[in-house]
Amino acid sequence: MEKIFGARRKSSTGGYSPRAGESRLNRWNPGADGIVRMGEDEYWRAFICLFARPGLYWGFFMAVKADEKYIAISLKLAKKAIGKTSPNPMVGALVVKNNQIVGHGYHKKAGTLHAERIALNKARNLSKGSTLYVSLEPCCHYGRTDPCTRAIIDAGIKRVVYSIKDPNPKVNGKGIMELKKAGIEVVGCVLANEARRLNEVYLKYITTNRPFVILKLAQSLDGRIATANGISQWITGPEARKYAHRLRSYYDAVAVGSGTVRTDNPQLTVRLVKGNNPYRIIISRSLNFPRSINLLANNEDCKTIIATSSKSARRLKIKNLIIWEIKENKNGLSMVDLIDKAGQFGISSLLVEGGSGVATSMVKNRLVDKFHIMMAPMIIGRGIEAVNDLGVRDLEKAMRLREYKIEQMGNDFLLTGYPEVQ
Numbered sequence: 364m365e366k367i368f369g370a371r372r373k374s375s376t377g378g379y380s381p382r383a384g385e386s387r388l389n390r391w392n393p394g395a396d397g398i399v400r401m402g403e404d405e406y407w408r409a410f411i412c413l414f415a416r417p418g419l420y421w422g423f424f425m426a427v428k429a430d431e432k433y434i435a436i437s438l439k440l441a442k443k444a445i446g447k448t449s450p451n452p453m454v455g456a457l458v459v460k461n462n463q464i465v466g467h468g469y470h471k472k473a474g475t476l477h478a479e480r481i482a483l484n485k486a487r488n489l490s491k492g493s494t495l496y497v498s499l500e501p502c503c504h505y506g507r508t509d510p511c512t513r514a515i516i517d518a519g520i521k522r523v524v525y526s527i528k529d530p531n532p533k534v535n536g537k538g539i540m541e542l543k544k545a546g547i548e549v550v551g552c553v554l555a556n557e558a559r560r561l562n563e564v565y566l567k568y569i570t571t572n573r574p575f576v577i578l579k580l581a582q583s584l585d586g587r588i589a590t591a592n593g594i595s596q597w598i599t600g601p602e603a604r605k606y607a608h609r610l611r612s613y614y615d616a617v618a619v620g621s622g623t624v625r626t627d628n629p630q631l632t633v634r635l636v637k638g639n640n641p642y643r644i645i646i647s648r649s650l651n652f653p654r655s656i657n658l659l660a661n662n663e664d665c666k667t668i669i670a671t672s673s674k675s676a677r678r679l680k681i682k683n684l685i686i687w688e689i690k691e692n693k694n695g696l697s698m699v700d701l702i703d704k705a706g707q708f709g710i711s712s713l714l715v716e717g718g719s720g721v722a723t724s725m726v727k728n729r730l731v732d733k734f735h736i737m738m739a740p741m742i743i744g745r746g747i748e749a750v751n752d753l754g755v756r757d758l759e760k761a762m763r764l765r766e767y768k769i770e771q772m773g774n775d776f777l778l779t780g781y782p783e784v785q
């Protein structure tokens with residue numbers, strides 16, 4: 364048996380078995396006293412082990428950190444287009460050469476250049492031999508724009524680091540394969556959780572053809588969204604209301620039930636911040652509300668949709684109105700069918716703004732993907748519950764939220780979270 368830098372290796376005969384190309388002398392240099400001493404080259408190898416190998420680990424660690432740093436920047440860039448890219452994802456990209464960002468970009472709007480192409484265009488001939496960082500696997504198909512993989516290969520990129528795979532069936536790993544086939548080193552899953560959260564809307568829509576559903580409610584500490592006589596304006600303060608308008612600008616459509624239409628006469632537009640107006644959906648089987656409501660009177664952009672039963676749809680004669688015929692069930696309109704219709708219409712995200720009846724049906728059917736609950740430090744007592752009876756008689760069956768966070772917003776608190784998967 365012999366000792367090579369602390370490791371013992373035994374041959375089948377119990378003696379030393381040199382590896383191919385190794386001389387016995389190189390590895391084993393016993394002195395006359397039988398004590399193992401190292402030859403000159405062993406000293407070097409020991410040196411390399413003690414210093415160079417930790418150096419290699421350190422180098423690897425630093426490379427991982429650098430990848431994370433640049434992917435974090437690409438995610439930040441991607442987020443600049445929040446609310447503007449639907450039905451496309453938000454994507455950011457960087458071209459990095461010798462630790463310098465030589466090109467960067469983000470996808471601004473569906474139909475416009477992809478982030479990778481903007482970054483490559485900015486980097487010009489510096490792209491050759493560089494690393495491309497991108498928050499989503501590059502596309503490899505012809506859509507409204509040419510495939511990004513082609514542009515990456517043509518630009519002479521040496522290494523691609525991406526955050527998450529694109530589950531779009533037209534891509535789904537094919538982009539990575541194409542890059543690898545072209546001899547490009549590809550590294551994936553860097554800051555994948557952050558990237559998944561950023562594109563939660565896209566990821567759900569592309570894999571299910573159903574919109575990502577967000578329930579937003581403003582409630583008191585005792586869980587009321589209005590007083591007993593239906594007054595809800597205003598439970599929360601100006602900061603929370605401004606945030607609610609920002610949310611409207613992020614998502615494709617906003618929905619309310621007919622009870623809210625009758626009581627609050629909302630406009631459901633973006634007024635307190637800059638941003639695009641979403642589609643506005645009224646959920647009502649009976650159409651029991653005045654025809655003078657804001658959602659019908661101010662519909663110049665033709666973005667008001669009425670989701671109703673087939674029977675009610677037949678008697679609707681209002682100009683510029685989009686009408687969806689929704690299946691019925693014992694609670695009214697089928698929320699599942701509503702979500703399906705929204706997906707088929709091309710709505711990738713739906714912000715549900717109440718009231719209690721619609722919120723209850725959405726939660727009961729487990730259609731909510733994310734909650735935004737604004738809580739005012741106020742107790743109303745008897746009033747309208749945020750969510751009504753869900754048939755929960757056992758706490759085990761109650762819906763719990765995960766990955767939630769609480770932020771202060773003026774005098775109110777915003778709780779954001781996701782339902783526990785059951």
Ligand SMILES: NC(=O)c1ccc[n+]([C@@H]2O[C@H](COP(=O)([O-])OP(=O)(O)OC[C@H]3O[C@@H](n4cnc5c(N)ncnc54)[C@H](OP(=O)(O)O)[C@@H]3O)[C@@H](O)[C@H]2O)c1
Pocket residue numbers: 579580581582587588589592593594595596598619620621622623624626627646647648649650651694695696697698716717718719720721722724747
């Ligand atoms: N604080 C807040 O964040 C907030 C937000 C919104 C509203 N509010 C308050 O909430 C109150 C209104 O709540 P609400 O519960 O009376 O009305 P709602 O939830 O706005 O609307 C309920 C109505 O939607 C229709 N609907 C159709 N299918 C349904 C289904 N499957 N499930 C549930 N509803 C369905 C029904 O009307 P049809 O018979 O026409 O089909 C039903 O009566 C108001 O006082 C308002 O001020 C508060």
